[in-house]
Amino acid sequence: MKCKICGNRAVIKLRAHNISLCEEHLIEFIERRVERTIKEFRLINKDEKILVPVSGGKDSLNTLFILNALGYMVEGLHINLGIGKYSEESQKKTENFASRYNLKIHILQVKEILGYSTPEAAKKLRRPACSVCGLVKRYLFNKFAYENNFQVVATGHNLDDEAATLLSNILNWQEGYIIRQNIKMDSTHPKLVKKVKPLALISERESAAYALIRGFDYIREECPFAQGATSIQIKNSLNMLEEESPGTKLRFYKGFLKQNIIKREEKEIKLKECKICGYPTTRDICTFCTMRERLGSKID
Amino acid sequence: MKCKICGNRAVIKLRAHNISLCEEHLIEFIERRVERTIKEFRLINKDEKILVPVSGGKDSLNTLFILNALGYMVEGLHINLGIGKYSEESQKKTENFASRYNLKIHILQVKEILGYSTPEAAKKLRRPACSVCGLVKRYLFNKFAYENNFQVVATGHNLDDEAATLLSNILNWQEGYIIRQNIKMDSTHPKLVKKVKPLALISERESAAYALIRGFDYIREECPFAQGATSIQIKNSLNMLEEESPGTKLRFYKGFLKQNIIKREEKEIKLKECKICGYPTTRDICTFCTMRERLGSKID
Numbered sequence: 001m002k003c004k005i006c007g008n009r010a011v012i013k014l015r016a017h018n019i020s021l022c023e024e025h026l027i028e029f030i031e032r033r034v035e036r037t038i039k040e041f042r043l044i045n046k047d048e049k050i051l052v053p054v055s056g057g058k059d060s061l062n063t064l065f066i067l068n069a070l071g072y073m074v075e076g077l078h079i080n081l082g083i084g085k086y087s088e089e090s091q092k093k094t095e096n097f098a099s100r101y102n103l104k105i106h107i108l109q110v111k112e113i114l115g116y117s118t119p120e121a122a123k124k125l126r127r128p129a130c131s132v133c134g135l136v137k138r139y140l141f142n143k144f145a146y147e148n149n150f151q152v153v154a155t156g157h158n159l160d161d162e163a164a165t166l167l168s169n170i171l172n173w174q175e176g177y178i179i180r181q182n183i184k185m186d187s188t189h190p191k192l193v194k195k196v197k198p199l200a201l202i203s204e205r206e207s208a209a210y211a212l213i214r215g216f217d218y219i220r221e222e223c224p225f226a227q228g229a230t231s232i233q234i235k236n237s238l239n240m241l242e243e244e245s246p247g248t249k250l251r252f253y254k255g256f257l258k259q260n261i262i263k264r265e266e267k268e269i270k271l272k273e274c275k276i277c278g279y280p281t282t283r284d285i286c287t288f289c290t291m292r293e294r295l296g297s298k299i300d
Numbered sequence: 301m302k303c304k305i306c307g308n309r310a311v312i313k314l315r316a317h318n319i320s321l322c323e324e325h326l327i328e329f330i331e332r333r334v335e336r337t338i339k340e341f342r343l344i345n346k347d348e349k350i351l352v353p354v355s356g357g358k359d360s361l362n363t364l365f366i367l368n369a370l371g372y373m374v375e376g377l378h379i380n381l382g383i384g385k386y387s388e389e390s391q392k393k394t395e396n397f398a399s400r401y402n403l404k405i406h407i408l409q410v411k412e413i414l415g416y417s418t419p420e421a422a423k424k425l426r427r428p429a430c431s432v433c434g435l436v437k438r439y440l441f442n443k444f445a446y447e448n449n450f451q452v453v454a455t456g457h458n459l460d461d462e463a464a465t466l467l468s469n470i471l472n473w474q475e476g477y478i479i480r481q482n483i484k485m486d487s488t489h490p491k492l493v494k495k496v497k498p499l500a501l502i503s504e505r506e507s508a509a510y511a512l513i514r515g516f517d518y519i520r521e522e523c524p525f526a527q528g529a530t531s532i533q534i535k536n537s538l539n540m541l542e543e544e545s546p547g548t549k550l551r552f553y554k555g556f557l558k559q560n561i562i563k564r565e566e567k568e569i570k571l572k573e574c575k576i577c578g579y580p581t582t583r584d585i586c587t588f589c590t591m592r593e594r595l596g597s598k599i600d
Contacts, residue, residue, distance in 0.1 A: 170470060171541070171548060173555035233544045237537035241471070244533045248471060255473035263561050 012209050015246035023213045030210045034066050034198050041183050041257065043196040044152050050074045051150040051193075053141050054097075054105065056090035056219040058211035059156030061097055063199055065214070067154060068103060074154070076105040077144055079137055082117025083129075083223060090219050097216065108144065110136055115297045119225070125294060129225040132291070139288040143279060145193040157197040160204035163249040164234045166256055171234075179264065183257055189271045189280040201254060312509050315546035323513045330510045334366050334498050341483050341557065343496040344452050350374045351450040351493075353441050354397075354405065356390035356519040358511035359456030361397055363499055365514070367454060368403060374454070376405040377444055379437055382417025386524055393519050406444065410436055415597045419525070425594060429525040432591070439588040443579060445493040457497040460504035463549040464534045466556055471534075479564065483557055489571045489580040501554060 001010040003022035010020035014029075021029055038044055050067060054060040054076040067074040078094045080087050091107065098105035111117050118136060122129040145153050162181070169177040185195040199207060211218055241248045256262075273279065274286035281287070301310040303322035310320035314329075321329055338344055350367060354360040354376035367374040378394040380387050391407065398405035411417045418436060422429040445453050462481070469477040485495040499507060511518055541548045556562075573579065574586035581587070 171552045171555075173552075173559045173561070175559065175561040178561060233541055237540055240537055240540075241533055252471045252473075255471075259473045259475060261473070261475040261478060261563050263563060 011213070014206065016203065016242070016250050018246075026209055027213060030062075030202060030206060031066055031069060033202060035070055037183075037201050038070075038198055041196075043184055043198055044072060044154065046072060048073070048151040049149060050152045050154050051141065051145040051148070052076050052154050052156070053137065054078045054094050055156075056093040056097075057156070058216065058218045059158050059161075059199055059207050061094075061156075061216050061218050062202075062207055062210055062214075063154055063156040064097075064103060065101060065216070067198065068101075074103075075150075076103060077141060078105055078107050079140055080107060080109045080111075081133060081136070082109070082111045083119055083225070086219075086221060086224055087117075089221070093217055093219050097218075106144065106148075108140060113140070113297070114292065114295055116295060121291070121295055125291065133225070135287055135291065139279070139286075142191075142193050143277075146191050146279075150193060153193050153195045154198055155195065156199055158199050158202055158204050158207050159249050159253060160235055160238070162197065162200045163238055163253045164231055166253060167238065168231065168234050178262060181256075188269075191273070191278065192271070192280045201250065203249065311513070314506065316503065316542070316550050318546075326506075326509055327513060330362075330502060330506060331366055331369060333502060335370050337483075337501050338370075338496075338498055341496075343484055343498055344372060344454065346372060348373065348451040349449060350452045350454050351441065351445045351448070352376045352454050352456070353437065354378045354394050355456075356393040356397075357456070358516065358518045359458050359461075359499055359507050361394075361456075361516050361518050362502075362507055362510055362514075363454055363456040364397075364403060365401060365516070367498065368401075374403075375450075376403060377441060378405055378407050379440055380407060380409045380411075381433060381436070382409070382411045383419055383523065383525065386519075386521060387417075389521070390519050393517055396517060406448075408440060408444065413440070413597070414592065414595055416595055421591070421595055425591065433525070435587055435591065439579070439586075442491075442493050443577075446491050446579075450493060453493050453495045454498055455495065456499055458499050458502055458504050458507050459549055459553055460535055460538070462497065462500045463538055463553045464531055466553060467538060468531065468534050478562060481556070488569075491573070491578070492571070492580045501550065503549065 001013060001020045002008065003010045003025050004019045005025040006022060008022045011023050012026055013020045019029075044050055050072055052060060052064045052067065052074055054064055056078065064074060064076050076094070076098060078091060080091050094105060095107075097103070110121075114121050114136070116124060118133050119129050122132040125132065141153050166178070166181050169181060183197050183200045187194045238249055269282060271280040271282065272284070274281045274289055275284050276289040277286060279286055279288075285293075301313060301320045302308065303310045303325050304319045305325040306322060308322045311323050312326055313320045319329075344350055350372055352360060352364040352367065352374055354364055356378065364374060364376045376394070376398060378391060380391050394405060395407075397403070410421075414421050414436070416424060418433050419429050422432040425432065441453050466478070466481050469481060483497050483500045487494045538549055569582060571580040571582065572584070574581045574589055575584055576589040577586060579586055579588075585593075
């Protein structure tokens with residue numbers, strides 16, 4: 001198997017693109033694809049300050065690294081969720097990565113902000129850990145970006161994530177979620193920062209190969225709370241179809257971004273400002289502050 | 301395992317409906333569901349004459365039998381495609397079924413109409429057999445229905461067929477096909493007969509159980525030309541998801557029929573009448589007559 005670009009020994013075959021590549025050209029291929037995605041969907045500009053939520057996994061490290069390599073102004077934000085050893089490891093790997101590549105990383109501790117780690121908070125609130133975690137991350141990434149003059153939050157969602165979420169939402173006709181499942185969510189409120197997914201056309205496997213070849217030391221374990229049987233089944237189904245017809249995931253998700261049959265008009269949701277923290281919400285008090293109140297956390 | 305209705309020994313568990321049923325109540329359950337589907341989506345009326353395309357398989361025999369049992373005016377049309385022993389068997393089973401249940405069946409021979417069997421025509425035209433078969437059936441069912449004063453053509457498509465086709469069309473964002481993938485296609489031209497799918501909410505397994513319990517002698521072999529790797533893969537994927545989350549197929553397809561997010565306005569397609577046969581087409585000469593000309597078949 002030879003690299004299609006240089007003829008040297010290829011290390012990977014990408015059936016969706018009908019191409020085999022050596023290490024060097026796989027790196028180039030991925031970075032160019034991210035750059036083209038950014039241009040094609042007008043995700044970000046070189047004069048915008050970009051915040052990348054960094055978990056310590058391959059996708060978020062790749063996002064931070066590639067955006068920086070492409071010349072974008074980028075910094076990372078790691079949220080330590082307080083999930084025992086898993087969170088310790090994640091923070092350490094994130095910090096090592098940042099210092100190795102001279103990238104700026106901010107760290108927030110959920111325990112300091114809520115007075116409880118995420119699992120402790122979930123237990124106290126009798127809610128699933130994943131729902132508390134999602135709420136905390138959504139809120140803090142946006143707040144941190146807004147308060148520190150970032151114009152964009154760029155997450156590391158890959159093609160497998162996006163295709164599976166989209167398929168799940170379509171199988172259940174979750175209309176609101178389908179409309180909002182885009183590669184770019186523009187700001188709809190002065191305190192709501194634009195969100196983009198520059199890796200959304202890069203598959204899980206491509207992303208892993210990139211991190212591996214770059215020699216990134218990323219956290220490989222899944223979060224111990226991640227079970228997500230449904231989402232795993234849906235990913236398996238898509239992988240089966242991909243195996244049979246390479247390019248299925250890309251056609252499906254990219255086709256979604258370009259299709260013209262699903263209505264795009266979101267119902268105009270009137271956003272108010274939370275009476276406690278001032279951040280956008282559809283209610284009087286936002287879900288984050290409601291949670292803080294129920295936990296008896298101090299309000300900063 | 302006991303029947304939820306009568307407490308007798310159940311013969312089948314329908315996880316999608318969270319119900320176990322005995323033979324008698326499975327029959328009742330299926331027939332009621334077909335009746336409710338007809339009412340809910342206003343498929344047909346008791347004063348309409350309905351033509352059922354009958355292949356000799358379980359779904360088409362079920363459709364003919366159930367519509368008749370529910371009191372609709374129904375007759376069958378079997379098209380003998382001339383696919384060797386498979387077509388002989390299919391016609392024989394269809395005729396036996398009709399005579400056993402005193403149902404009226406019409407028979408057409410493709411060989412008489414085209415001068416060639418479907419495989420012969422496909423070979424001569426250098427087209428896949430399935431594409432010729434689809435064209436021939438679509439054309440002849442509509443023509444026969446129109447000329448014999450049927451107001452509706454009711455096909456035997458089941459839930460597995462419909463969910464798989466829908467998913468395939470969505471994965472590839474075939475916008476035109478998605479819009480038209482409905483349970484009822486109203487007539488858009490005086491010579492285009494309305495089409496409905498009364499079994500579209502009955503799964504493959506439910507349909508097989510019905511035919512089995514009724515003791516129908518249906519043709520079990522697949523058409524020797526049916527390969528359809530993609531459609532089989534998609535059915536497998538959906539079965540995997542159904543296994544994990546019973547009711548997935550029904551939620552997906554029924555949700556599609558009721559959703560409000562996919563645009564329903566079909567582009568106004570101006571239908572003309574074919575200069576040779578007079579049946580609706582977007583061209584000057586319809587694809588069926590074009591095929592007949594290329595085959596040198598006599599035009600009736």
